[in-house]
Amino acid sequence: MKSFTTVCGIVAPMDRANVDTDMIIPKQFLKSIKRTGFGKNLFDELRYLDEGRPDQDCSHRPINPDFPLNQARYQGASILLARKNFGCGSSREHAPWALDDFGFRAVIAPSFADIFYNNCFKNGLLPIVLSESVVDQLFLQMYEAEGFTLTVDLAEQQVRTQSGEQYSFEVDAFRKQCLLQGLDDIGLTLQESDAIRAYEAQRRASAPWLFDAIVAND
Amino acid sequence: MAAKTLYDKLWDAHLVKQRDDGSALIYIDRHIIHEVTTPQAFEGLRLAGRKPWRVDSMLATPDHNVPTTLAERAAGVAGIEDPVSKIQVQTLDDNCDEFGIVEFKINDRRQGIVHVIGPESGACLPGMTIVCGDSHTATNGALGALAHGIGTSEVEHVMATQCLVAQKMKNMLVQVDGTLGVGVTPKDVVLAIIAEIGTAGGTGYAIEFGGEVFRTMSMEGRMTVCNMAIEAGARAGMVAVDQITLNYVKGRPYAPSADLWAQAVEEWMQLHSDAGAAFDKVVIIDGSQIEPQVSWGTSPEMVLPVGAHIPDPQQERDPVKRESIERALKYMALAPGQPITDIKVDRVFIGSCTNSRIEDIRAAAAVLNGRKVAASVKQAMVVPGSGLVKAQAEAEGLDKIIRAAGVEWREPGCSMCLAMNADKLGNGEHCASTSNRNFEGRQGYGGRTHLVSPAMAAAAAIAGHFIDVRTLSGQDH
Numbered sequence: 001m002k003s004f005t006t007v008c009g010i011v012a013p014m015d016r017a018n019v020d021t022d023m024i025i026p027k028q029f030l031k032s033i034k035r036t037g038f039g040k041n042l043f044d045e046l047r048y049l050d051e052g053r054p055d056q057d058c059s060h061r062p063i064n065p066d067f068p069l070n071q072a073r074y075q076g077a078s079i080l081l082a083r084k085n086f087g088c089g090s091s092r093e094h095a096p097w098a099l100d101d102f103g104f105r106a107v108i109a110p111s112f113a114d115i116f117y118n119n120c121f122k123n124g125l126l127p128i129v130l131s132e133s134v135v136d137q138l139f140l141q142m143y144e145a146e147g148f149t150l151t152v153d154l155a156e157q158q159v160r161t162q163s164g165e166q167y168s169f170e171v172d173a174f175r176k177q178c179l180l181q182g183l184d185d186i187g188l189t190l191q192e193s194d195a196i197r198a199y200e201a202q203r204r205a206s207a208p209w210l211f212d213a214i215v216a217n218d
Numbered sequence: 219m220a221a222k223t224l225y226d227k228l229w230d231a232h233l234v235k236q237r238d239d240g241s242a243l244i245y246i247d248r249h250i251i252h253e254v255t256t257p258q259a260f261e262g263l264r265l266a267g268r269k270p271w272r273v274d275s276m277l278a279t280p281d282h283n284v285p286t287t288l289a290e291r292a293a294g295v296a297g298i299e300d301p302v303s304k305i306q307v308q309t310l311d312d313n314c315d316e317f318g319i320v321e322f323k324i325n326d327r328r329q330g331i332v333h334v335i336g337p338e339s340g341a342c343l344p345g346m347t348i349v350c351g352d353s354h355t356a357t358n359g360a361l362g363a364l365a366h367g368i369g370t371s372e373v374e375h376v377m378a379t380q381c382l383v384a385q386k387m388k389n390m391l392v393q394v395d396g397t398l399g400v401g402v403t404p405k406d407v408v409l410a411i412i413a414e415i416g417t418a419g420g421t422g423y424a425i426e427f428g429g430e431v432f433r434t435m436s437m438e439g440r441m442t443v444c445n446m447a448i449e450a451g452a453r454a455g456m457v458a459v460d461q462i463t464l465n466y467v468k469g470r471p472y473a474p475s476a477d478l479w480a481q482a483v484e485e486w487m488q489l490h491s492d493a494g495a496a497f498d499k500v501v502i503i504d505g506s507q508i509e510p511q512v513s514w515g516t517s518p519e520m521v522l523p524v525g526a527h528i529p530d531p532q533q534e535r536d537p538v539k540r541e542s543i544e545r546a547l548k549y550m551a552l553a554p555g556q557p558i559t560d561i562k563v564d565r566v567f568i569g570s571c572t573n574s575r576i577e578d579i580r581a582a583a584a585v586l587n588g589r590k591v592a593a594s595v596k597q598a599m600v601v602p603g604s605g606l607v608k609a610q611a612e613a614e615g616l617d618k619i620i621r622a623a624g625v626e627w628r629e630p631g632c633s634m635c636l637a638m639n640a641d642k643l644g645n646g647e648h649c650a651s652t653s654n655r656n657f658e659g660r661q662g663y664g665g666r667t668h669l670v671s672p673a674m675a676a677a678a679a680i681a682g683h684f685i686d687v688r689t690l691s692g693q694d695h
């Protein structure tokens with residue numbers, strides 16, 4: 001897993017509530033069997049004025065000049081500032097893959113959908129929950145100051161502005177450790193193989209039907 | 219012993235290890251896989267030189283990408299016209315063959331939407347933990363199981379370890395009391411629930427659906443409701459086991475039989491919340507007040523009874539909400555105050571893991587029987603959830619009724635629910651859809667989705683615009 005310690009970067013807005021994963025990466029791009037290359041289609045329907053197709057060269061497509069990520073002031077952004085219930089909808093991990101591939105390292109919002117939140121951690125992308133009032137304030141500051149940056153410090157669990165304000169955020173200890181150290185969580189779980197086998201043995205004895213094999217009979 | 223909720227019981231029974239930091243290892247009994255969210259997981263396994271922990275706990279089928287016309291289906295994978303879709307379906311076949319995973323392949327008569335084939339085959343059972351790389355896995359919670367969607371990294375994790383790293387969710391009870399009115403269906407119930415609690419209302423919770431309405435609801439109806447738990451923000455939805463559950467499960471191909479059946483039933487009958495169990499949140503809804511629903515916006519919580527009018531954003535005080543209403547009205551090309559029944563439909567889609575089971579198809583056929591699709595409707599289609607549902611419908615002669623009304627009868631798959639295959643909306647078209655998401659562009663670029671029940675979709679097909687299905691003459695529900 002990719003590690004995350006501290007990121008200082010330009011903040012870009014996604015200023016609407018309930019941004020769903022279809023919006024983050026539309027379904028036609030889910031046909032890829034790879035994990036990379038989704039960045040050029042991040043927010044495809046908002047970013048471009050035409051309908052995107054997979055495997056297309058996006059450099060000649062008509063872009064929507066009103067969409068923040070197309071504007072000069074947000075170029076190179078690595079922190080996305082968003083509204084509540086960000087990432088709702090499908091479980092597609094292509095959504096964090098697309099954000100990551102585009103260059104985002106953290107997303108700040110008042111709340112996230114559960115599966116999306118979970119998927120972010122698996123990809124070195126840090127989802128940060130800050131209160132609605134703090135998020136409102138950050139939006140204002142960001143719109144006011146071109147080149148507005150924030151520092152995200154995972155070890156300290158803090159978001160800091162250049163002018164010195166600090167906001168703490170919660171993150172559970174296991175996920176934090178995995179991110180800080182870039183740990184492979186499958187490897188970690190496999191260290192518990194004995195516990196898994198012991199559970200299976202006890203469960204097989206008490207509920208044997210759960211271990212009936214799925215077989216290919218027709 | 220302290221009183222437990224159904225979710226507490228399912229969680230406790232699958233806890234392999236509770237870690238000090240609050241996370242836990244949960245054992246997974248059943249893992250259903252499809253073509254879209256697994257190629258990267260298999261690739262990860264191969265790169266790390268790992269093998270699936272329990273291959274025989276897995277069941278695969280392609281559904282999201284498969285074409286639904288007989289012409290394209292006849293030649294199997296080779297016949298898929300879209301080269302990218304073809305690669306994805308082929309990749310699933312190859313991976314299942316390589317690792318020895320049972321797969322209902324594209325032209326197997328048991329192929330279908332993952333969430334339909336799980337319960338139908340008996341692969342998903344009460345008391346199980348069930349995962350799939352798809353958010354609508356909650357459908358299986360109708361069986362009294364803990365079922366939820368996972369991302370691709372988690373798919374790989376479950377394949378490799380048979381476990382999921384999870385944190386216990388909070389408990390929510392959604393209790394729907396009373397009796398549903400004539401013509402009001404499980405889909406209307408779940409849409410009304412989402413309207414009540416909002417699309418983020420269930421975030422962080424496992425929802426148990428209880429109350430009189432659920433005690434009398436069929437298993438397929440319970441699946442429709444649990445299916446959309448995720449649209450209320452909850453990763454898992456569930457219903458307690460009762461006789462209706464047992465009747466449904468009995469005799470299914472992968473369900474236990476003989477002695478094991480008796481032993482299983484004994485355990486399954488414990489799968490309900492104990493009297494006095496504590497819920498972190500309780501929502502009580504009067505079922506008799508629920509009416510047929512139609513979504514008007516771009517989020518499933520933007521839904522109203524069919525007799526209502528489009529809301530006026532000026533009445534909304536919260537600026538973020540006001541803006542989302544304004545944006546939704548613009549996208550949907552609707553005006554404040556417009557009656558819902560004025561909305562014309564260009565296409566009608568009856569299908570998806572929410573509403574593609576036999577009872578849904580019967581409900582649609584009952585409305586279509588002896589009637590014709592309005593001339594203004596460009597296309598109406600019924601896409602059964604699985605090959606077995608299709609065969610059952612044909613055995614009952616429903617396909618003939620459906621075709622006679624001018625509605626297409628397709629091969630099973632996800633189809634226009636997310637438009638990854640050729641079935642999609644044109645730019646600006648309105649669709650009466652029995653699926654679960656009305657997000658912008660979900661059913662095709664610029665497409666405008668209205669979520670409804672199968673009966674309401676069929677009624678809209680006939681009228682050419684939304685109407686209250688209860689006003690159609692001769693409806694004997």
Ligand code: SF4
Pocket residue numbers: 281282331332333352354570571572631632635636653654
């Ligand atoms: S029918 Fe729709 S919601 Fe259900 S699994 Fe398929 S794409 Fe997902």
